[in-house]
Each structure stands twice: as structure tokens, then as C-alpha cells.
Amino acid sequence: xxxxxxxxxxxxxxxxxxxxxxxxxxxxxxxxxxxxxxxxxxxxxxxxxxxxxxxxxxxxxxxxxxxxxxxxxxxxxxxxxxxxxxxxxxxxxxxxxxxxxxxxxxxxxxxxxxxxxxxxxxxxxxxxxxxxxxxxxxxxxx
Amino acid sequence: xxxxxxxxxxxxxxxxxxxxxxxxxxxxxxxxxxxxxxxxxxxxxxxxxxxxxxxxxxxxxxxxxxxxxxxxxxxxxxxxxxxxxxxxxxxxxxxxxxxxxxxxxxxxxxxxxxxxxxxxxxxxxxxxxxxxxxxxxxxxxxxxxxxxxxxxxx
Numbered sequence: 585x586x587x588x589x590x591x592x593x594x595x596x597x598x599x600x601x602x603x604x605x606x607x608x609x610x611x612x613x614x615x616x617x618x619x620x621x622x623x624x625x626x627x628x629x630x631x632x633x634x635x636x637x638x639x640x641x642x643x644x645x646x647x648x649x650x651x652x653x654x655x656x657x658x659x660x661x662x663x664x665x666x667x668x669x670x671x672x673x674x675x676x677x678x679x680x681x682x683x684x685x686x687x688x689x690x691x692x693x694x695x696x697x698x699x700x701x702x703x704x705x706x707x708x709x710x711x712x713x714x715x716x717x718x719x720x721x722x723x724x725x726x
Numbered sequence: 727x728x729x730x731x732x733x734x735x736x737x738x739x740x741x742x743x744x745x746x747x748x749x750x751x752x753x754x755x756x757x758x759x760x761x762x763x764x765x766x767x768x769x770x771x772x773x774x775x776x777x778x779x780x781x782x783x784x785x786x787x788x789x790x791x792x793x794x795x796x797x798x799x800x801x802x803x804x805x806x807x808x809x810x811x812x813x814x815x816x817x818x819x820x821x822x823x824x825x826x827x828x829x830x831x832x833x834x835x836x837x838x839x840x841x842x843x844x845x846x847x848x849x850x851x852x853x854x855x856x857x858x859x860x861x862x863x864x865x866x867x868x869x870x871x872x873x874x875x876x877x878x879x880x
Contacts, residue, residue, distance in 0.1 A: 602793055613794055615801060678795030682739050686790070689737050711744040712800070719738040 587702055588644045589632040592654050594663035597624035598679040601668075622666060627684070628707040629658060631692060635699025645698035657691045681706055681714040689716040740787040740854055741797045745807055747816035750777035751832040754821075775819060780834075781859040782811065782841060786851035798851040810844040834860040838868035 599622035600614035610618045635644040667679035673687045685706040693701045707713040752775035753767040788797045820832035826840045846853045859865040
């Protein structure tokens with residue numbers, strides 16, 4: 585099995601706010617991430633696909649296909665958008681790093697036909713990331 | 727904000743966070759002769775020690791709270807790491823100032839295990855792994871497989 589990773593970057597804004605909480609509770613739990621008009625990040629997304637290289641092409645999957653998939657599913661949906669207001673996948677959930685990574689996993693997993701989606705790692709900043717993998721995958725590595 | 731949970735049943739999420747601290751150490755063990763220490767540890771055995779800018783990466787896992795979208799509140803994680811690791815280690819001599827290294831060589835392998843031991847009590851998420859970069863060229867991780875080391879660090 586070979587792991588193949590493609591990286592893309594996108595910029596988006598978000599706000600952490602739970603309408604079920606009081607204003608004070610939102611402030612206490614989310615701190616400055618609750619500021620009313622939101623804020624933004626440059627996100628770095630690493631998508632890793634696992635598979636055996638095709639004996640003819642030597643590829644796990646065609647990188648061009650993966651690039652187009654990421655463009656269609658992630659860039660067009662999230663780049664330069666306000667995640668709370670413009671991306672319907674975040675209706676009813678807060679666009680934290682964890683949830684954005686899970687939404688991306690959910691968008692990509694059924695659409696990767698060659699190889700299998702192995703890992704989604706989303707950096708909100710160089711010092712913070714969330715990572716998704718299939719439950720039961722042993723020892724997701726750093 | 728609970729209806730979204732079930733669709734993620736098969737996906738595990740972890741959170742990774744990086745921290746930095748600077749500390750000095752000297753690799754030396756009384757179990758070896760002076761010559762052997764010098765041979766084994768090289769310049770890391772120089773008598774007055776030397777320092778590194780360490781980068782610590784902490785990985786935690788757990789269910790994503792539907793009310794907050796979080797595995798753990800970063801403010802809680804940051805405060806815990808600050809109290810357990812950064813405050814006692816930053817700008818300190820690992821050999822002299824950290825009790826665990828009075829009789830254990832403060833290699834970064836051992837540092838990983840000590841940091842893991844200290845952080846494994848984090849109450850709001852499961853500690854999966856720590857990774858420490860001693861320099862940008864050398865990094866160490868512990869444990870290799872988190873399920874194997876539970877109970878090993880009592």
C-alpha cells in the first residue's frame with residue numbers, strides 16, 4: 585500500500601456561536617472566536633489516499649483527478665467564503681477545525697474511486713490542525 | 727446541534743497542537759565511565775550542557791461535542807500543557823530542574839515519555855501521542871501505538 589498526499593490552501597472566515605447558548609456562555613466557551621463579525625484563516629488541507637499503484641500507470645490515482653476533485657468540492661465551496669453563512673454543510677454545526685475536517689472527509693470519501701481516502705488533515709494555522717481517518721485505522725501517523 | 731453526529735460515526739477525529747519551549751540538557755550517565763560517556767554521547771556529553779528550541783506536538787482524540795464542534799476546548803488544552811510542561815521545562819535545565827531526569831538521561835526519547843506521562847492526565851480528551859522536535863532535523867514520537875502503552879507509565 586502506498587500513501588499519496590495532495591495539499592491545497594484556501595482562505596475562509598468563520599464564527600463560533602451556538603444559538604442554544606446565552607451570549608455570556610458563547611463568550612465564555614468560544615472566547616474571541618465568538619466575536620460577532622467573524623474572522624478568517626488561511627487553511628492548509630492535506631488529503632491522503634491509500635492504494636496500490638496500478639501496474640500499467642504506476643499510479644495510485646491520477647493526481648489531476650484528485651486536483652479537480654479538491655477544486656470542485658473544497659475550493660469552489662469554501663475558498664474566500666464565510667463558512668457559517670455561505671457553506672450549507674455547516675448549517676446546524678459550528679465550523680471548527682474539527683468540523684471542517686469532517687465535512688471535507690464526508691465530501692471526498694464517496695467520490696474517491698481509485699484508492700481509498702486515508703486521511704484528511706486540516707491546518708487552521710501552522711500550530712493547530714484537525715485530522716480525520718476511518719475509525720479503526722491503526723496508528724494514524726504524524 | 728445533535729442531528730449531524732450520526733453521519734460521522736465511522737470517522738475518527740484528532741486534534742494536533744504545537745507548542746515551543748527552550749531548555750538545556752546534558753547526556754551523561756553515571757552507569758558509564760567518563761570515556762564511555764564521551765564515546766557514546768559525543769559533544770552532547772560536554773560538561774556544562776547545551777540547549778535546544780524544542781517543538782512539542784500534542785495529539786488528542788475524542789468525540790466532537792455537538793454543542794461546541796470541539797474535541798477539547800483549546801483554552802483548556804493550552805492551560806494544561808502550560809502548567810504541566812511549558813512552565814516546568816521552559817528555560818530550565820532538564821537535568822537539574824526536572825526531577826524525572828535526575829537519574830534518567832534527558833534524551834528526547836526520554837523527554838517524549840516524560841511529557842506523555844505528564845499530559846496523559848488531561849481530563850477533557852484522550853492523549854494519543856506526543857511528538858518532539860529537538861531540532862528541525864530530529865524528531866521523536868511516543869507512543870508508537872497508543873493502545874499498547876496504557877498502563878505502562880504508572
